[in-house]
Amino acid sequence: xxxxxxxxxxxxxxxxxxFTESVIREMTRQAMLHGAINLAQGFPDFPAPAEIxxxxxxxxxxxxxxxxITWGAKSLRGAIAExxxxxxGVAVDPExxxxxxxxxxxxxxxxxxxxxxxxxxxxIFEPYYENYGPDSILxxxxxxxxxxxxxxxxxxxxxFDERELRAVFHRHTKAIIVNTPNNPTGKVxxxxxxxxxxDLCVEFDVLAITDEIYEHIVYDGAQHISIxxxxxxxxxxxxxxxxxxTYSVTGWRVGWTIAPPRLTDAIRKxxxxxxxxxxxxxxxxxxxxxxxxxxxYRKLAEGYRRRRDRLMRALEEAGFRCFRPQGAYxxxxxxxxxxxxxxxxxxxHLVSEVGVAAVPGSSFxxxxxxxARQVRFxxxxxxxxxxxxxxxxxxxxxxxxxxxxWGKALREQRIHLRTRRKTNHRKGNAG
Numbered sequence: 001x002x003x004x005x006x007x008x009x010x011x012x013x014x015x016x017x018x019f020t021e022s023v024i025r026e027m028t029r030q031a032m033l034h035g036a037i038n039l040a041q042g043f044p045d046f047p048a049p050a051e052i053x054x055x056x057x058x059x060x061x062x063x064x065x066x067x068x069i070t071w072g073a074k075s076l077r078g079a080i081a082e083x084x085x086x087x088x089g090v091a092v093d094p095e096x097x098x099x100x101x102x103x104x105x106x107x108x109x110x111x112x113x114x115x116x117x118x119x120x121x122x123x124i125f126e127p128y129y130e131n132y133g134p135d136s137i138l139x140x141x142x143x144x145x146x147x148x149x150x151x152x153x154x155x156x157x158x159x160f161d162e163r164e165l166r167a168v169f170h171r172h173t174k175a176i177i178v179n180t181p182n183n184p185t186g187k188v189x190x191x192x193x194x195x196x197x198x199d200l201c202v203e204f205d206v207l208a209i210t211d212e213i214y215e216h217i218v219y220d221g222a223q224h225i226s227i228x229x230x231x232x233x234x235x236x237x238x239x240x241x242x243x244x245x246t247y248s249v250t251g252w253r254v255g256w257t258i259a260p261p262r263l264t265d266a267i268r269k270x271x272x273x274x275x276x277x278x279x280x281x282x283x284x285x286x287x288x289x290x291x292x293x294x295x296x297y298r299k300l301a302e303g304y305r306r307r308r309d310r311l312m313r314a315l316e317e318a319g320f321r322c323f324r325p326q327g328a329y330x331x332x333x334x335x336x337x338x339x340x341x342x343x344x345x346x347x348x349h350l351v352s353e354v355g356v357a358a359v360p361g362s363s364f365x366x367x368x369x370x371x372a373r374q375v376r377f378x379x380x381x382x383x384x385x386x387x388x389x390x391x392x393x394x395x396x397x398x399x400x401x402x403x404x405x406w407g408k409a410l411r412e413q414r415i416h417l418r419t420r421r422k423t424n425h426r427k428g429n430a431g
Contacts, residue, residue: 019134023363027347031357036350037389039311039377040357042183042329043250046382049296052247055288059281070276071268072100072256073283079290080241080256087215088226090234096261099268100283102275104213104242104255105131110274111209111238111257112139112175114266120174122209125160127332127364127371129183129211141175144168145366148185150323150332150374157326158187162196169200175207176200178227181214184364184376185332186325188222198230207263208237213255214328216246216297219305222326228258235260238267245329246300247289248380252282304329304379307386311379314390319398320375329380332361334373339399342372350375355392 027040038045047053071077077094084092092098101107108131116122116139124132126145136143146165148158178197180189189197201208208227215224228237242255255278257267312322312331321334340346343360351357361374379386 015137018137022130024130024359027351027357027359030351034352034355034357036352036355036357037381037385037392038357039379039381039389040359042245042378042380044248044380045385046248048248049289049292051292052249052285052289056281056285059284064281064284066280068100068277068280068283070272071264072098072278073280073287075287076100076254076256076283076290079287080258083290084226084239084258088229090226090229090258092258093261097258097264099257099259099264099271100278101255101257101271102278103244103253104211104240106253106271106275107240107242107255107257108132108209108211109135109138110267110271111240111259112136112141113274114270115139115207115238115263116141116174119172121168121170121172122174123165123168123176123206125178125182126366127184127361127374128177129179130363132177132179133366143366144173147370148182148187150185150334154322155324158182158185158323160193165196166200169204169206171204173204173206175209177209177211179211181218181222181224181325181327183214183328184330184359184361185323186328186330188218188224188326191225194225194227194230198227198233201236202232206236208233209240210237211240213240213242213245215241217301217304217329218327219301219308220326224327238263243286243289245380246297249282252279252285254278254282254286307379307381307383310383310386311377311389314386314393315377317390318393318396329378331377331379333375333377335375336373337398338396343375347375350396354396356389 024041028038031038031040077098077100080098081092081094084090101110112135118140120141121144122136122141123144123146125148127148133143146160146168148160151157176197178189197208210227212226218224226239227233228239238257238259240257243252244250259267308325315322315331315333319337323332325331335343335346338346343362347358347360359376361371361376362368365371
């Protein structure tokens with residue numbers, strides 16, 4: 001009997017061919033490899049608040065080390081509901097509307113798996129946080145992208161075209177993801193923009209999935225508005241949030257969703273079989289964190305405002321064109337003047353030769369060429385870390401072959417910025 005030749009199987013899911021590993025986390029590995037300052041990944045290098053670390057230790061010592069209720073400890077769900085009422089004026093039932101997850105990242109994928117079917121479409125503003133595209137694909141949906149355009153003036157806002165947004169809404173649209181304050185742009189969506197999104201969601205019967213992880217980090221009078229609080233959106237909004245950014249505990253992985261009961265039921269089913277539950281003692285510490293006074297949040301935003309201004313001065317002096325963020329803790333920049341082929345070549349040079357890690361802008365776009373002249377920096381760092389980064393960035397020079405006259409323009413820009421900075425110091429406006 002002759003040998004039967006079996007055709008080799010394709011062992012990989014077709015889904016994974018549509019996305020890569022995280023570029024942000026790869027840049028962290030590159031920073032470690034080259035001994036660079038990590039302004040790529042958004043985690044603080046300063047301590048978390050003493051109160052919540054103490055609460056975590058006390059919970060562990062009290063033997064709260066076994067499974068919590070799958071969808072979250074009662075104390076934390078109650079604190080989430082109370083904070084949502086206090087800051088956004090939205091009433092939440094902690095028993096039927098809150099699901100505690102292993103970070104907002106799990107909250108997002110649990111949500112999309114719970115609501116999406118094959119053939120559904122999810123609207124995403126770009127540049128976008130890199131998880132949203134892969135999460136949509138893993139859930140069986142097709143991502144549809146709408147551009148946020150960078151501001152023309154230094155203090156302007158990223159904006160979208162209403163006609164472009166309307167054009168992607170139709171009968172197959174299941175949800176729109178709204179990240180405000182936004183990563184990577186720092187955009188804080190205005191009430192008028194959110195009302196426009198609300199009107200489209202109602203007209204086309206679409207869910208709004210909002211990532212509000214940076215809600216307490218806003219500047220210059222910007223106001224965070226949760227779309228769940230707008231008329232007509234209570235029953236069609238899933239709000240995602242977490243502890244990572246507000247309380248400087250990105251490694252704890254405690255996040256949550258707030259949704260109408262019928263959607264919460266579905267999210268809880270998916271969450272249960274994905275991760276079972278978030279760390280029990282850290283949930284108890286979370287309840288303590290969410291009970292901090294409002295003064296904590298004012299100091300948080302003011303501290304990040306100072307860091308933002310500190311890093312932006314350094315970036316502008318080094319020759320970057322900065323897009324001033326209204327919220328979150330990142331600065332998007334334009335690198336056109338440095339003469340590099342693209343953002344990948346620039347960030348490779350920056351991490352290996354200058355000693356500063358940043359994120360190539362192309363990782364935030366469906367079409368990499370759209371971000372080929374952009375780079376994102378994180379400023380959730382100690383002042384001394386930012387000062388050392390500034391010192392290293394000061395050594396950055398344009399590539400050979402850059403258009404004639406640019407080097408002179410860069411030198412003039414640096415002189416102008418240093419003069420302005422000295423003037424501000426004399427006036428007592430050091431920022």
